[in-house]
Amino acid sequence: xxxxxxxxxxxxxxxxxxxxxxxxxxxxxxxxxxxxxxxxxxxxxxxxxxxxxxxxxxxxxxxxxxxxxxxxxxxxxxxxxxxxxxxxxxxxxxxxxxxxxxxxxxxxxxxxxxxxxxxxxxxxxxxxxxxxxxxxxxxxxxxxxxxxxxxxxxxxxxxxxxxxxxxxxxxxxxxxxxxxxxxxxxxxxxxxxxxxxxxxxxxxxxxxxxxxxxxxxxxxxxxxxxxxxxxxxxxxxxxxxxxxxxxxxxxxxxxxxxxxxxxxxxxxxxxxxxxxxxxxxxxxxxxxxxxxxxxxxxxxxxxxxxxxxxxxxxxxxxxxxxxxxxxxxxxxxxxxxxxxxxxxxxxxxxxxxxxxxxxxxxxxxxxxxxxxxxxxxxxxxxxxxxxxxxxxxxxxxxxxxxxxxxxxxxxxxxxxxxxxxxxxxxxxxxxxxxxxxxxxxxxxxxxxxxxxxxxxxxxxxxx
Amino acid sequence: xxxxxxxxxxxxxxxxxxxxxxxxxxxxxxxxxxxxxxxxxxxxxxxxxxxxxxxxxxxxxxxxxxxxxxxxxxxxxxxxxxxxxxxxxxxxxxxxxxxxxxxxxxxxxxxxxxxxxxxxxxxxxxxxxxxxxxxxxxxxxxxxxxxxxxxxxxxxxxxxxxxxxxxxxxxxxxxxxxxxxxxxxxxxxxxxxxxxxxxxxxxxxxxxxxxxxxxxxxxxxxxxxxxxxxxxxxxxxxxxxxxxxxxxxxxxxxxxxxxxxxxxxxxxxxxxxxxxxxxxxxxxxxxxxxxxxxxxxxxxxxxxxxxxxxxxxxxxxxxxxxxxxxxxxxxxxxxxxxxxxxxxxxxxxxxxxxxxxxxxxxxxxxxxxxxxxxxxxxxxxxxxxxxxxxxxxxxxxxxxxxxxxxxxxxxxxxxxxxxxxxxxxxxxxxxxxxxxxxxxxxxxxxxxxxxxxxxxxxxxxxx
Numbered sequence: 001x002x003x004x005x006x007x008x009x010x011x012x013x014x015x016x017x018x019x020x021x022x023x024x025x026x027x028x029x030x031x032x033x034x035x036x037x038x039x040x041x042x043x044x045x046x047x048x049x050x051x052x053x054x055x056x057x058x059x060x061x062x063x064x065x066x067x068x069x070x071x072x073x074x075x076x077x078x079x080x081x082x083x084x085x086x087x088x089x090x091x092x093x094x095x096x097x098x099x100x101x102x103x104x105x106x107x108x109x110x111x112x113x114x115x116x117x118x119x120x121x122x123x124x125x126x127x128x129x130x131x132x133x134x135x136x137x138x139x140x141x142x143x144x145x146x147x148x149x150x151x152x153x154x155x156x157x158x159x160x161x162x163x164x165x166x167x168x169x170x171x172x173x174x175x176x177x178x179x180x181x182x183x184x185x186x187x188x189x190x191x192x193x194x195x196x197x198x199x200x201x202x203x204x205x206x207x208x209x210x211x212x213x214x215x216x217x218x219x220x221x222x223x224x225x226x227x228x229x230x231x232x233x234x235x236x237x238x239x240x241x242x243x244x245x246x247x248x249x250x251x252x253x254x255x256x257x258x259x260x261x262x263x264x265x266x267x268x269x270x271x272x273x274x275x276x277x278x279x280x281x282x283x284x285x286x287x288x289x290x291x292x293x294x295x296x297x298x299x300x301x302x303x304x305x306x307x308x309x310x311x312x313x314x315x316x317x318x319x320x321x322x323x324x325x326x327x328x329x330x331x332x333x334x335x336x337x338x339x340x341x342x343x344x345x346x347x348x349x350x351x352x353x354x355x356x357x358x359x360x361x362x363x364x365x366x367x368x369x370x371x372x373x374x375x376x377x378x379x380x381x382x383x384x385x386x387x388x389x390x391x392x393x394x395x396x397x398x399x400x401x402x403x404x405x406x407x408x409x410x411x412x413x414x415x416x417x418x419x420x421x422x423x424x425x426x427x428x429x430x431x432x433x434x435x436x437x438x439x440x441x442x443x444x445x446x447x448x449x450x451x452x453x454x455x456x457x458x459x460x461x462x463x
Numbered sequence: 464x465x466x467x468x469x470x471x472x473x474x475x476x477x478x479x480x481x482x483x484x485x486x487x488x489x490x491x492x493x494x495x496x497x498x499x500x501x502x503x504x505x506x507x508x509x510x511x512x513x514x515x516x517x518x519x520x521x522x523x524x525x526x527x528x529x530x531x532x533x534x535x536x537x538x539x540x541x542x543x544x545x546x547x548x549x550x551x552x553x554x555x556x557x558x559x560x561x562x563x564x565x566x567x568x569x570x571x572x573x574x575x576x577x578x579x580x581x582x583x584x585x586x587x588x589x590x591x592x593x594x595x596x597x598x599x600x601x602x603x604x605x606x607x608x609x610x611x612x613x614x615x616x617x618x619x620x621x622x623x624x625x626x627x628x629x630x631x632x633x634x635x636x637x638x639x640x641x642x643x644x645x646x647x648x649x650x651x652x653x654x655x656x657x658x659x660x661x662x663x664x665x666x667x668x669x670x671x672x673x674x675x676x677x678x679x680x681x682x683x684x685x686x687x688x689x690x691x692x693x694x695x696x697x698x699x700x701x702x703x704x705x706x707x708x709x710x711x712x713x714x715x716x717x718x719x720x721x722x723x724x725x726x727x728x729x730x731x732x733x734x735x736x737x738x739x740x741x742x743x744x745x746x747x748x749x750x751x752x753x754x755x756x757x758x759x760x761x762x763x764x765x766x767x768x769x770x771x772x773x774x775x776x777x778x779x780x781x782x783x784x785x786x787x788x789x790x791x792x793x794x795x796x797x798x799x800x801x802x803x804x805x806x807x808x809x810x811x812x813x814x815x816x817x818x819x820x821x822x823x824x825x826x827x828x829x830x831x832x833x834x835x836x837x838x839x840x841x842x843x844x845x846x847x848x849x850x851x852x853x854x855x856x857x858x859x860x861x862x863x864x865x866x867x868x869x870x871x872x873x874x875x876x877x878x879x880x881x882x883x884x885x886x887x888x889x890x891x892x893x894x895x896x897x898x899x900x901x902x903x904x905x906x907x908x909x910x911x912x913x914x915x916x917x918x919x920x921x922x923x924x925x926x
Binding site: 147178180245288289345349377416438 | 563564565566567568587588589609610612616617620621623624633637639640641643644645646647648649650651652653654656657659660661665676677678679680697700701703704705706707708709747748749751752753755756808809810811812837839840841842877878879880881882883884885886894897898899901902903905906908909912913924925
């Protein structure tokens with residue numbers, strides 16, 4: 001192994017291969033809770049696609065597993081190293097190569113933090129419409145690897161809708177390019193979309209052409225408490241189809257989530273005791289038109305049984321509402337580090353059934369649970385919490401039972417195990433609940449042709 | 464072969480296997496001009512996925528090539544049969560299984576004509592945002608196979624953005640399902656997007672879950688003549704980034720296209736002699752807000768050098784403008800059947816260079832040419848026309864030279880050979896201009912794992 005590490009040092013320079021224990025510990029995990037960490041042999045920091053290519057060729061020669069890593073904010077263990085393997089960090093490939101205003105695209109390296117693209121794009125009147133909740137800390141390369149979703153998917157689509165082209169180093173070291181600075185491209189198979197969401201198992205993305213759109217001028221956010229989850233959720237498609245409005249976001253927090261947020265913020269949410277709250281955001285280019293749109297939306301929500309409609313049409317008030325939404329996850333991490341945040345998606349109208357079932361599952365397994373997520377796309381972050389007094393053993397056993405029940409319920413409702421966080425190592429053993437052997441085999445065959453020696457992030461997504 | 468056909472008859476019934484010469488002639492081609500036709504052994508019309516599965520298993524047993532076919536409106540020869548093979552027509556799998564209002568999706572069979580989905584969706588206040596120019600005659604299955612684009616890609620994306628789930632019969636006969644009634648789904652590789660745009664070479668789609676969005680309430684269309692193509696094209700990103708407006712469409716017609724349209728319609732376009740016209744469409748949910756939006760847009764276009772801005776804000780006037788756009792292709796087919804319509808895409812700001820170059824290429828090769836297409840996504844339908852007096856021999860030779868020059872120019876400008884029509888048989892020999900051997904090999908390997916006996920539409924996309 002010393003020989004292998006020396007050759008890595010020859011490729012990227014001694015200063016770009018880290019082996020000290022503190023660093024290795026830092027790269028042994030991502031932000032996924034309740035999964036095993038793994039210490040890598042070393043962490044290597046390439047700065048060019050050519051270096052990535054040489055590293056992959058070396059890894060194939062020595063049969064050393066390589067786990068690519070962006071900012072390490074993943075929630076499925078995708079960036080957790082493989083036993084006996086190395087971490088390939090893309091943190092030093094973090095240049096915004098260009099904002100091309102006339103073609104309305106950005107060309108970026110994978111290590112760029114997503115919000116940095118946004119900030120620079122806005123200076124040109126442009127806008128990156130991908131918006132994972134983690135955009136302040138996650139990298140665009142990680143967003144691509146996971147096909148990150150977020151709170152604007154309903155109007156703008158997931159990350160895959162905004163990626164026009166990729167430079168990719170294949171697991172065997174070849175550098176390939178797919179797509180370009182064009183919005184429409186049907187030249188052969190859609191390789192760009194095959195790499196997006198492949199969780200760092202089919203290739204290492206080294207350059208990304210990102211679509212930018214004109215920046216919307218005005219935004220408004222509605223906070224809408226309901227005394228009934230079903231009424232809240234089912235009001236949505238009815239109102240949208242009657243009004244023609246396509247909001248950017250329709251977020252849902254159940255009572256337990258609202259409690260978590262308000263505890264974290266030491267501040268009550270209006271109608272703290274409502275069964276649930278919706279947060280609805282609309283954007284537009286005409287101020288008065290947008291105002292009529294959200295007033296219309298608010299009136300219809302009240303007709304459908306909303307307890308109240310709070311409207312925020314300036315930045316300060318809007319952030320105040322979104323603060324509650326963001327405080328759910330922050331509160332969970334701060335107060336209840338022993339938790340398991342899930343990412344199931346179901347058809348919209350099944351959300352109430354799913355949420356009711358999670359309360360049952362939690363009760364049966366003596367766990368606590370809270371639900372928040374995205375009504376517009378059916379994605380609910382069911383989060384089980386370990387009661388403080390529960391033993392480790394019981395927590396593990398009961399959580400396992402709860403997860404299996406949750407996934408089986410989700411499958412029965414026509415849903416999917418993960419809407420935006422990915423399979424990684426966290427969910428791979430449950431895939432057979434959702435997919436047939438033929439379906440899974442097809443994916444495994446894909447992996448094999450890209451990575452015949454199984455060196456690129458092996459054991460992620462499936463074994 | 465008689466045995467093979469008898470077995471087909473056993474699968475789908477005698478009445479669903481056509482062998483009479485008139486039928487075979489009808490299925491020997493699609494709407495692509497200037498390519499060779501091929502008479503199939505027979506045309507088979509399955510009505511269920513199970514039947515499609517049995518047909519594919521039989522085809523593997525007898526090593527008979529199968530070419531799937533939707534409505535036959537393709538423009539790259541994808542549905543043209545293979546020598547010694549059969550056509551598998553999906554015309555009888557044409558049910559709209561459901562419009563699911565609450566989940567805002569439609570479930571349809573591949574043979575449904577795309578406009579039928581639109582009509583039914585609109586009754587529920589919903590909207591299918593995929594919109595190929597051929598939506599009156601093409602099938603949704605064909606749209607999926609080609610990842611059809613159209614005039615609304617700029618705002619709403621190509622077909623792939625609107626497909627949430629697929630039931631697919633693999634080339635070897637297994638029936639698999641990917642995706643579902645959820646907008647976000649990152650469970651493993653994005654198999655849905657791999658099948659979308661695979662031109663009937665990786666599987667036969669037998670059921671499609673289509674996303675529907677709230678139907679926009681108001682539309683307005685601007686017709687904008689310019690005396691300079693470059694000024695017209697480059698005004699676009701500038702205006703959009705300043706105004707925050709994202710139109711649904713920005714179409715371009717050059718002078719020759721406008722002439723073709725007005726000849727076909729026996730009606731002059733306003734500013735008939737302008738170097739080019741833009742057609743810009745915006746939609747929205749607030750009438751007055753939309754009005755301010757297009758007035759703002761119009762003023763900015765005049766500041767940027769537009770000769771005039773004609774605004775149509777009612778259905779009758781709007782259709783009048785769009786009639787000119789649609790008459791280009793109709794005119795070409797009616798008056799100049801000997802033509803070659805191309806589908807290159809380049810980065811937006813390269814459109815003027817591309818168009819100028821097409822005039823040079825045409826002159827060098829003694830051809831006529833016209834250019835129309837989609838500014839918002841860089842997709843230009845460069846169309847070479849055979850001069851009436853030109854010999855067959857010279858037309859073939861010169862067209863070939865013109866195409867190679869066009870493709871090399873496109874590649875140099877950072878573009879792609881096809882934005883929305885596909886590779887099929889028409890463009891496969893030019894792929895190496897745009898892709899490296901490694902890139903092409905990767906696609907070929909994909910094809911091989913899906914279709915080990917190479918029976919599903921072999922020789923399409925690549926050999």
